[in-house]
Amino acid sequence: MSTATRFRTLKDMPKEDYLSAGNTMCAGCGGILAVRIFHKVLGPNVAWVNAAGCMTIAMSYPLSPLKSNWIYTAFASAPAGAQGVRDALDVLVAKGKLPVSEDMKVVVVTGDGAAYGIGFQSTAGAIDRHLDFYYLCYDNEAYGNTGFQMSSSTPYGSASKTTPPTAANPIGNTHKKMDLFEVWRAQGAPYVATLSNSHGVDFLKKVEKGGTVKGPKLYIDFAACPTGWGYDPKDSIELEKLAVQTGVWPLKEAVDGVVKHTLVPRSLLPVKEYLKRQERFSHLFEPAEMTDVIRTIQSSVNAYWAEAGAREGFSVKVPDSA
Amino acid sequence: MPTEGDLADDGGGHAVKGKLLTGNAAAASAARLARVDYIPAYPITPQTEIIETIADWVREGTMDAKFVQLESEHSMMTAAGTASLAGARVFTATSSQGLLYAMEMLYNVSGWRAPMVLVNVSRALAAPIVLEPDHNDVLAARDSGFIQLHSETCQEVADMVLLAYRVAEDSRVMLPAIVNLDGFYLSFTRERVVLPDQKGVDSFLPPYQPPHPLRASQPVAKGTAVMEGFVYSYFKYNMHAAAVRAKKVFSEAARDYKELFGRDYGPVEGYRLDDAEYVIVMSNSFTTLGRQAVNRMRERGVPAGLLKLRMVRPFPTEEVVALLKGRKAAAVFDQNLSPGSGGILFPEVAASMYHVRDRPQTILPVVGGLGGKQLTSDEMTSIFEEMIAVNSGSKPLAPMFLMRSEEMAKVKRAVALAEGGS
Amino acid sequence: MMLRVRFHGRGGQGAKTASRILGDAAFNDGYYSQDFPIYGAERRGAPVAAFTRFSDGEITERGFIFSPDIVGVMDDSLIDDPLANPFAGLRKGGCAVVNTTKRSDALLADRKDATIIAVDLTGMALKMLGKAVLSSGIAAAVARVAGIGESQFLAAVAEELREVGLSEEMVRKNVELAMAVYGQLAPLELRTEELPTKLELVPLAVVVSGEGMEDVTRTGNSAVRHTGNWRTFKPVIDYEKCTDCMICYAYCPESAMSVREDGRVAIDYDNCKGCMICLTECPLRAISQTMEGGTR
Ligand SMILES: Cc1ncc(C[n+]2csc(CCOP(=O)(O)OP(=O)(O)O)c2C)c(N)n1
C-alpha cells in the first residue's frame, strides 16, 4: 500500500466537481457533501449503486446531479447491485467485448439504515466474496428519509421518531450504536475507515489510500443532518468537528485488520459540548439535565479511548465522567 | 411429450436423435448455447441442479461465463439486473420461496428495462412447506413486468430459454423474461431433447446490445426516483406497451426458430381443436395429461380438444379468443389457488371471451394439482364430463376442486394422527 | 358552499401545519373539513404544498387541489418558482394571501379577477415570536378571509401547535400573533368560478410512442433546478478579506462554489441553498450574509 499522498492541505482538494449543483438534499446536508468529496478523489469513472434513503431522492428524474453512472437498487441489496456491475464489467472486458477504458470504480452509497441494518446480509456476502468495491455509508444515525426513526446506528440517548423520550422512557434510544467498523474488520475487509467531512484532508487521504487496495472497502462518513438532528444547517461542519473533538466520532482506519487512529486528540472536549447543540439530545438537558445519562455517554467515550490508547500506545486526556 | 415422431430435424436437414435430458439440464444447456456472460445464483430445490451444472461447466472451462453464488435470491436478482444494465447477458434460476424472496427486485429489474432470463422451476409455496409443484410461485410474478413462457416438456424448456433471450433483448421489448418449468415433473424427469447446434443458435441470437449501458464514457442514471404519478404512469404504460409488443416479437423469433431448428412455437398451442366442442385450457407439464384426456374423450366419441397457454405474459388474448370462440364449452385448469377467489388464470381467460359474441356458453373453473398432487387420467377426463354436464344444463355451474376419495381417506388418517382422537 | 385552500411554502416553513390549523378551525366551526400535505421527501427550503377543503355539505373531492378558491403563499420567492407555481388554477373571483413586504398590486398584475392580499407575516412573526414561524400567521389570514369564527380558529392554533411540540410559551405567543393577523383582515364574500379548462385525454398510442425507458443520459444536468430559490440568506464574499484558502469551497455541500482560474472562489447563486456553512467556516470572516428578497 502506498503511503505517498497528493493531499497535504485542503488546497490540494481536486477542483473538478462530479456532483453538479442543484440537488434536492436539505441545505447543509453532510451526506451529499461526503459524496461530493469522495467523487473528487475517485475521478469521473464511477458507477454508484444506491439503496433507499435520502440520497435516492437526490437523483430524481429527469435531473441527475451526479455526472457519473447511477443505479438505485432497493433498500436491502445495494452491495449485490455492485456485485452485478463489477462482475459484468469484468466479464465483458475479459471476453474482449468492452475496452478497459470503460472500466469503472464501483461504489455503493447508502445511509446507515441500509449499511447497519436491512442491507447487512447483502453487505456480508459482498465482503465474503472479497468484491472489489467501495462502500460509502453516510451515517446520519437514523432513517432520515422516512422522517428520522431509529436505526442500529442511532446512539444511546438520542431521540428519534420511534424512540421518543417520554415520561415512562425518558432516555430516548436505549441501544448502543452498533460498531460497523469492527464488524467489517472482523470479516476481513482489507480497508475500513471512518471519515468526517470536517476533516477534509484526512478524508481525501483515506479515499486515496483505499484506491490502492483491491477488495471491499468501507468508509463510514459521519454525516451531519440538520433536519434529523435539529440544528441550524450552518453548523454542520461545526458539529462534525465537535464529534471528533469530543471523541464521539474517532477518525481511524484498519488496513488488513490493523487499526490505527488517524487523529489522536491530545485531550477530549466533554461530550456535553456536542450533545447540547442538537435537538435530538435536548431531552438530556431540558427540563432538567439527565446527568446520569450524560455520564454514561461520557464514560463509554472515555473507555473507548482508554482501550484504543492501550492498544496503539497513545494516551488521551479525557473529561471527568464521575 | 414428443409428438412428431422419433426423429427431429436439426435445421441443417439432418435427422438427429437427441438425447435424454432432465428439464434442469435442458435449461442449463440452453443457457450455455445462448453464450450467457453472467450467472448470479442461489440454490433451492428443485432448481439447484441447474446452477450446479452451470457452476461445473464454468469451472471446467466449457462455458465462458462468470458464475457467482450470492447470499440470497433478493441479492441474486439485484446482481442479475445490474449486470444486465452494465451490458452482460444474464441467466439465473430459482424456485418457489426463492422467487418470492426476490419479488421486490423483479419489479425493479423490469422497471430498469433490464432484459435477462430467469428460469423458475415451479414449486408450491409454504406454508405448509412442500417440494412439489404448482404455479402460485410463478403467477405471483404475473404482474411484475417479466415476460412469462411456460413449458410442457424438457424440449420446450431448452427452446423457450433461447426464444426468451431473443424476445427480451429485442429493442422493441427490453424486458426480462421468466421461463417456467414444473419441479419434479420436468426438472428431474429425463426425456428426449434435441438441443440446437451452436452455430444455429449464434445466428438466431445476436449479441446483447442495450441502448444505454452503464459506461465510463457515456454515463447514465438508472432507476432514478420520480416524484409525480403521471411520470410514473408514463413509464408503466411504456412497460405495458413493450410487454404487448413482445407477443409479435415472439412470433417473429419463433418463425426464425422454426426455420433453423424445425420446431414451431406460438404463444398458445391447440391440440385436436379442429372440430372440438369441449376444450380444456391449461399450461405447463400437466398439459400432457390433458392431451391424454382429450384422446380418451375422443375415443368415447366426444369432440374434445385442448388449448395450451405457452405465453402467460403478455397474455395471448387474441389467440385465446380465436381458438375458443364457437366452442360449446371450455374449462380452465388452474394448478394454483388464490384463496377467496379460485384459480388465477380462469378470470383472465373468461375476461378475454367476455365481449366475444359466439363465446362458449360455459367456462368451467377447475383447480387441481396443488402442491404437485398427482392427477389420474380419470380425474382429467372428469373435467370434460363436468363441462358437458354443466353445459347441457343437467348440473349447475360450480368450480371444481380436484380431490379423490382415496386421497381424502388418507388425509383423514393423517389429521387423526396429528390431532389425536380416533 | 365549499372552499378549497392551497398553501404554498418551503420545506420547514410549516405549510402542513397551516393546512391542519385551518382544517381544525373549520371543523371546530361546524364545517366538514379535510386537510393533507403533498407527501414527498420534503427537504428544508424546497417548495412544498398542503391543502384544506371545508364545506357545509359532505366533501366529495379528494387529492390535489388544482383550482383553489384561496391560495396561501408563505414566501413570495415561490411566485416565480416554476416548481411551486402558487397561483396556478386560482379561480376567478378567488383570493391569494401572500406573505410579503411588497405591495399587493405588484404581485399578480395579470389577474384582475382575483383579490390579492399582501401581509408581512415574516415581519410580524420576527417581532412577536422572535423567529420566522409562519404557520399560524398564514392560517390566520386565510381563516379570516374565509370567514371562520375567531374562537374556533384560535383553539385550532393552540391545538395544532401543541401537537407539533411547541412550548406553552410559544403556543401563547403564536395565538397572539394569530389574533393580530386575524384582526387586521376582514372576511371576503367569495364568489368563485373555475377557470375554463379543456380535458384532452391522450390515447395510449401517443403515450407509448417513444422508447419509454427511464434513463437519464444527460447526467449532471441538475443545475437547472435552481435551488438558489431555497435561500433565506445569501452569502456574500468580501474579496478584499478573502485569502483563497478554499476552506469554504471544500465544505460547500452543493457544489455551489467553484475555484476560478485566478484561484478565487466564486458562488453560484442560481443553486446556493444558503446553508451558510461557508460563512461559518471561513476563518477570516470574509463571508457575510444578506437577507434574500423582500419577505424575510
Ligand atoms: C424494503 C423497504 N423497506 C422500507 C423502505 C422505506 N425506507 C426508505 S428509505 C428508509 C430509511 C433509510 O435510512 P438510511 O439508510 O439511514 O438512509 P437515510 O434516509 O438516513 O439517508 C426506509 C425505512 C424501503 N424503501 N424499502
Ligand code: SF4
Ligand atoms: S434528512 Fe438529513 S441526511 Fe437526509 S437530506 Fe436532509 S440533512 Fe441530508
Ligand code: SF4
Ligand atoms: S451558503 Fe455557502 S456553503 Fe451553503 S450552499 Fe451556498 S455557497 Fe455553498
Ligand code: SF4
Ligand atoms: S474560506 Fe474565506 S478566506 Fe477562505 S477562500 Fe473562502 S471566503 Fe476566502
Ligand SMILES: [Mg+2]
Ligand atoms: Mg440514515
